[in-house]
Amino acid sequence: MEDIKYVFDVKKDDFVRAGETSSKVKKILRELGIDSSIIRKISIAAYEAEMNIVIHSTGGQIVLEITPGVIRITANDRGPGIADVELAMKEGYSTATDRVREMGFGAGMGLPNMKRCSDRLYVTSSEGTGTHIVIEVDLKAGEQGE
């Protein structure tokens, strides 16, 4: 299987279209015949990364890369960045506004869900420059599809 790469733009505050990127990611993986348990993990992680861009950033991109051994989701946004990444990793911690919380977001489970669904998670962020998240899930023999 050759390396495959897709790039999706994600807009801030677009709650109607939010989730469409994760749906596209899922469809691509399904068409490639990737194992369903891997698809589920990537779908959840991609959704959380996408929602983080919609809720917390001024916009960004989700990149899907499929290589023979790894599926990688990269989320890049244009800011404002996370002040304390370690704190943001804690389940239940959220900086979401009341309006967003009323919609059922902001449970403080975004990054913890990404961690749970990945083999490796890298988060780099600083205030003013934006957040860069890499989620990797390993593909073992038999999970790779065609």
Added chain:
Amino acid sequence: MLVRDAGEKIGLKLLAGEAGTSREITGVYICDLLSWVMAHAGKGDAWITVQTHANIVAVAALLELGCIIIPEGVEVEEDTLRKAEDEGVPVYQSGLSAYGIAKELYRMGIE
């Protein structure tokens, strides 16, 4: 049990997503926090929630949930129903409470 049969037996009103009603319901999950649902709901679950915005359809589609059931007659936004129709995610409305719906589903053998 098929989503369609469960919906009919307990008198749920189908608002959108009829294309998805021939899938199986295998469990029930009740929660209004979307990331919590993402973490814990299982494929085939009937998801009972008072959230009615379009993103609930994305959650249900990604997790391959059986259907969404909105309790206590809460109205659902047009955007949500359009998206549910497009994605084939059944969205039902009920006059019962979340617990009332869960009890009915349990009585039908969804344990």
